[in-house]
Structure formats: structure tokens, C-alpha cells
Amino acid sequence: MSKSPYEVLGVDKKASDDEIRKAYRKLAKSLHPDLNPGDKEAEERFKEVSAAFAIIGDAKKRAAYDRGEIDETGAERPQWQSYRQYADTDARHHYHTNAGYEDFADLGDIFGDLFGKGARARAGPIRGADVRYHLRIGFLEAARGEKKRVTMPDGKSLDVTIPRGVADGATVRLKGKGGPGRQGAPAGDALIEIEIEPHPVFTRDGLDVLIDLPIALDEAVLGGKVDVPTVGGRVSMTVPAGVNSGRVMRLKGRGIKDRSGRQGDQLVRLMIAAPGKIDDELKDFMSKWRSGHAYDPRRFLKGAT
Amino acid sequence: MRITEDQVLLRVRYITANRLRAWVERGWVTPLKGEAGDEYDEIDVARIDLIRQLRDDLAIEPDTVPVLLSMMDQVYSLRRELRCVMRAIDSQPENVRTVIVTEIEKIRSS
Numbered sequence: 001m002s003k004s005p006y007e008v009l010g011v012d013k014k015a016s017d018d019e020i021r022k023a024y025r026k027l028a029k030s031l032h033p034d035l036n037p038g039d040k041e042a043e044e045r046f047k048e049v050s051a052a053f054a055i056i057g058d059a060k061k062r063a064a065y066d067r068g069e070i071d072e073t074g075a076e077r078p079q080w081q082s083y084r085q086y087a088d089t090d091a092r093h094h095y096h097t098n099a100g101y102e103d104f105a106d107l108g109d110i111f112g113d114l115f116g117k118g119a120r121a122r123a124g125p126i127r128g129a130d131v132r133y134h135l136r137i138g139f140l141e142a143a144r145g146e147k148k149r150v151t152m153p154d155g156k157s158l159d160v161t162i163p164r165g166v167a168d169g170a171t172v173r174l175k176g177k178g179g180p181g182r183q184g185a186p187a188g189d190a191l192i193e194i195e196i197e198p199h200p201v202f203t204r205d206g207l208d209v210l211i212d213l214p215i216a217l218d219e220a221v222l223g224g225k226v227d228v229p230t231v232g233g234r235v236s237m238t239v240p241a242g243v244n245s246g247r248v249m250r251l252k253g254r255g256i257k258d259r260s261g262r263q264g265d266q267l268v269r270l271m272i273a274a275p276g277k278i279d280d281e282l283k284d285f286m287s288k289w290r291s292g293h294a295y296d297p298r299r300f301l302k303g304a305t
Numbered sequence: 306m307r308i309t310e311d312q313v314l315l316r317v318r319y320i321t322a323n324r325l326r327a328w329v330e331r332g333w334v335t336p337l338k339g340e341a342g343d344e345y346d347e348i349d350v351a352r353i354d355l356i357r358q359l360r361d362d363l364a365i366e367p368d369t370v371p372v373l374l375s376m377m378d379q380v381y382s383l384r385r386e387l388r389c390v391m392r393a394i395d396s397q398p399e400n401v402r403t404v405i406v407t408e409i410e411k412i413r414s415s
Contacts (some may be wrong), residue, residue, distance in 0.1 A: 129332035134339035
């Protein structure tokens with residue numbers, strides 16, 4: 001889900017119009033593209049902040065957003081749609097039922113397999129309802145998988161086994177942990193939808209893990225071995241001599257491994273980091289070096305405008 | 306995008322928090338139980354409005370509502386399964402399709 005305009009501006013949902021305006025001005029001042037020439041990230045953030053203010057900075061639009069009539073891009077959401085439009089589609093939804101096909105099994109194995117699944121409904125006793133939960137877990141918990149006991153919002157305590165490499169939005173089913181059944185019928189299931197928290201260092205793309213790795217100026221020029229954090233621990237990687245920022249190195253098999261044994265890679269994007277302080281020695285060396293070896297890294301941009 | 310109970314109450318007319326919670330309690334509507342409270346999908350919102358119409362506009366008794374909902378769920382699920390089967394048949398070669406259609410007509414009229 002994308003960020004709400006309140007989150008973008010870092011204000012409370014109950015913030016006054018004045019507070020919102022102040023928060024926007026403060027962010028806009030620090031992010032304005034004309035004050036941050038060439039800073040792509042600031043430019044993107046500025047666009048985001050402006051879009052957020054366009055909605056909650058306007059009393060009418062803010063009210064519409066709070067009522068859920070428009071989304072964070074300002075696009076209108078349908079006011080009302082019949083239930084059928086949602087229920088009678090090919091997309092799976094949680095009111096879909098496979099109950100009531102058990103007599104189909106007589107037709108043969110193929111149909112028994114197709115329609116028999118989950119067909120446990122009988123007349124009289126009624127199976128308990130499935131209860132759906134939402135659970136936020138850490139990035140590494142999701143990558144490694146683990147067992148944990150969690151207290152759900154309705155006060156129920158559940159032992160959840162998070163499968164290794166679980167994907168964001170996946171559902172974990174706990175058999176018999178939902179609502180109680182009637183007249184001795186089995187209980188329903190607990191369906192837990194997993195949300196993975198973002199990690200400050202790692203991001204995920206399927207089973208691949210992406211990371212930005214800062215390297216020193218000398219490492220970029222001379223190459224060498226560097227330590228890289230991965231979800232499985234630190235790994236040594238060889239940086240070739242003469243690399244540029246943005247170069248992506250692939251650590252095969254160092255991404256996320258899922259339950260079926262599929263294994264992703266880690267993609268390491270190199271970012272050259274200049275030393276915080278430029279000392280006289282470096283300054284002298286660079287000045288001398290430049291006089292004989294000057295090159296123009298922007299020669300490809302000449303025809304751009 | 307999922308919305309909160311408050312947003313549902315703002316969007317669906319003639320619904321109070323007590324009423325909505327009673328429906329959730331009975332399992333007529335199954336929102337996601339999130340840390341910050343219940344979370345509703347678009348289909349939940351449409352279902353809430355459907356239940357409201359059944360109760361208020363069509364004067365359906367509370368005991369009858371779950372029966373109707375269960376029937377509706379089964380019909381929509383059946384229609385979905387039928388579409389799957391039809392699509393599978395449709396992707397077969399011409400001669401296989403003909404055999405299947407002929408067979409269906411035979412069984413139907415027998």
C-alpha cells in the first residue's frame with residue numbers, strides 16, 4: 001500500500017489545517033528542486049510531498065480523502081458498486097466457498113480432486129468461520145522464517161510458524177484456530193495475512209535481495225575485497241578495479257531461500273563514497289593527477305539539450 | 306487499498322458501529338483483524354451495503370440473512386467454477402470441444 005498523505009507530510013490524522021501547512025512548507029523548503037539541483041531523491045520526495053499537500057492541504061479534498069472517496073493520488077474511488085461486481089469475478093476472494101461438492105467425488109478422481117478440496121460441509125453441524133488476521137513481521141524474520149507466539153487484536157494467542165522466505169501479502173493458514181464449529185463440527189481456520197516491514201538496508205524483489213553498498217574511493221580505483229551484509233550473514237565480495245557508482249554485482253544464492261528450496265540472489269549496487277574530509281595529501285595528488293590525465297565523464301551528455 | 310471501520314461507517318449510509326460489529330460478530334462480514342483494528346476491502350464494503358439492503362429495504366429477518374448470504378456465496382463460487390471449466394474447454398482443439406459439447410447435450414436430454 002502506498003503512503004497516506006498524512007504519512008508523507010509526517011503529520012497526525014487529526015492535525016489542524018495550519019499544522020499541515022507548516023509541515024508542508026518545512027519539507028518543501030528543504031526539498032525544493034531549485035535548492036537541491038541534481039538531487040534526484042530530493043526531487044522525487046518533493047513531488048510526493050506536493051501531491052500529498054494537494055490533497056490534505058485542501059479542506060474539501062481532505063474530507064473526501066478521509067471518507068475514502070478519493071485515494072492518495074486524488075483519483076476517485078467508485079461511490080457504490082453492487083456486491084455482485086466484486087463477488088462474481090474470477091479473482092479469488094474470502095467469501096468464495098468450496099463447500100457442498102462432496103457428492104461430486106462419485107464422478108471420478110479428477111473431479112473429486114478439483115471440487116473435493118475443502119468440501120467438508122454437512123447438513124446440521126456447521127464448521128466454524130475462518131477468522132482473518134493481519135500480522136506485521138520483520139524483514140529478517142520473513143527471510144529466515146521462525147515460530148512465534150503472537151497475541152491477536154481480538155485477544156487470542158496463536159503459535160504462528162512463519163515459513164522461510166514468505167512473501168509480502170502471503171497468507172498463513174492455521175487449521176482449526178478460527179471460530180468454533182456448531183454441534184461438534186470442526187472449528188474454522190485462522191488466516192493470517194503477512195505484511196513484511198521494510199528494512200533499513202535490504203529491500204526485496206521476489207527472492208532477490210537488493211542492497212546499496214558504499215565503497216571507498218581507493219577501493220573503487222584499485223579494487224579489493226569488501227564485506228557485504230546478507231540475510232544469511234556477512235559475505236566477502238571482490239570489487240573489480242575501476243568500478244563506477246551504480247554498478248551492480250550479483251552474489252549468487254545469497255538472497256532469500258523459500259520453503260520449496262528456490263533460492264534468490266543478492267544484488268549489490270556499488271556507491272562510491274568520497275572521504276568525509278579531503279586532506280592536503282589527497283588534494284595535492286588529485287591536482288597533479290588532473291593536470292596530465294583529465295577526462296570528461298559527461299561527454300555523453302553533450303547532445304542532451 | 307483497505308480501509309478502517311471509521312471509513313466504512315462514513316462510506317456506507319445508515320450503518321452504525323454497533324450494527325456493523327454485530328454483523329462481524331456473526332461472521333456475515335469477515336474483515337481482516339489488524340493491529341490497529343479491523344481492515345475492510347472493497348468487497349467487504351459492498352457486502353455490508355448488501356446486508357443493509359437485505360435488512361432495511363427488503364425487510365429480511367436476521368435469521369434469514371446468513372442463509373441468503375451462504376446461498377449467494379455458493380452461487381457466485383459455482384459460477385466461478387463453471388467459468389473455469391468453460392475456459393478450459395474453450396482452450397481445447399476444435400474436435401475436442403465438439404466432442405464435449407455433444408456429450409453435454411446428450412447427458413442433458415437423457
